[in-house]
Amino acid sequence: MKKCLNCGAENKDENTFCSTCGGSAFADITAQEPGAVPPVHPVPNAPVQTSVPPVPPPPYIRPQPVKKPFGIFDVLTILGFVSSLVGLFSIWVVLEPLAVLASVVGFFKGGRFKGLAAAGIVISIIAFIIILFQTLYDGNIIGKWAIEGALNR
Numbered sequence: 259m260k261k262c263l264n265c266g267a268e269n270k271d272e273n274t275f276c277s278t279c280g281g282s283a284f285a286d287i288t289a290q291e292p293g294a295v296p297p298v299h300p301v302p303n304a305p306v307q308t309s310v311p312p313v314p315p316p317p318y319i320r321p322q323p324v325k326k327p328f329g330i331f332d333v334l335t336i337l338g339f340v341s342s343l344v345g346l347f348s349i350w351v352v353l354e355p356l357a358v359l360a361s362v363v364g365f366f367k368g369g370r371f372k373g374l375a376a377a378g379i380v381i382s383i384i385a386f387i388i389i390l391f392q393t394l395y396d397g398n399i400i401g402k403w404a405i406e407g408a409l410n411r
Contacts (some may be wrong), residue, residue, distance in 0.1 A: 260284040326369050335364025335371040339378035354389070357382040378397045 275282055295321045332375030338360030361378030368375060387397025394400045 260286055287289055294336040329369070331364055331368035332370050335368045335375040336376070338362075338364055339371075339374045339381075342378045342385065344382065346388075350385060351388055354382050355369045357385075 260271055260273065261267070261284065262269060262279060262281050262359065263285055264276060265279040267276055267278040269277055269284065273284075274282075314346040338357045341353040342357035345357055358376055361375045361382065365372055365379065366373035391400070395402075
């Protein structure tokens with residue numbers, strides 16, 4: 259029989275590990291004298307793991323995007339778009355050139371509203387074409403066929 263030096267439990271001779279604590283340090287009981295106490299060698303205990311539940315990581319908070327300041331070129335972009343719409347229906351002589359100028363400046367210098375500036379430019383160009391044909395038709399410079407179609411007689 260073997261005696262575990264770690265916990266003192268008796269184990270069979272064929273055991274390589276203690277059946278009680280799992281230690282591998284043994285002393286032979288049969289080889290010792292009956293009255294002699296086996297020397298106890300201090301064996302460092304295995305570190306005891308405390309079962310602390312894992313702390314979940316803090317939730318991911320996406321940083322807020324930095325907002326660009328609202329500048330004069332953004333105001334020009336909005337002014338160009340609005341004046342192109344209003345100029346399509348009234349006061350086109352004043353508003354359409356203003357719309358083209360403000361939209362072009364807003365498109366190249368502005369930061370936020372490039373799509374709005376492009377829309378202002380396109381609306382202004384379409385308004386110029388419509389107003390040009392309307393003026394030429396009213397002044398009898400172009401005939402009825404140019405407005406209604408050459409094959410429509």
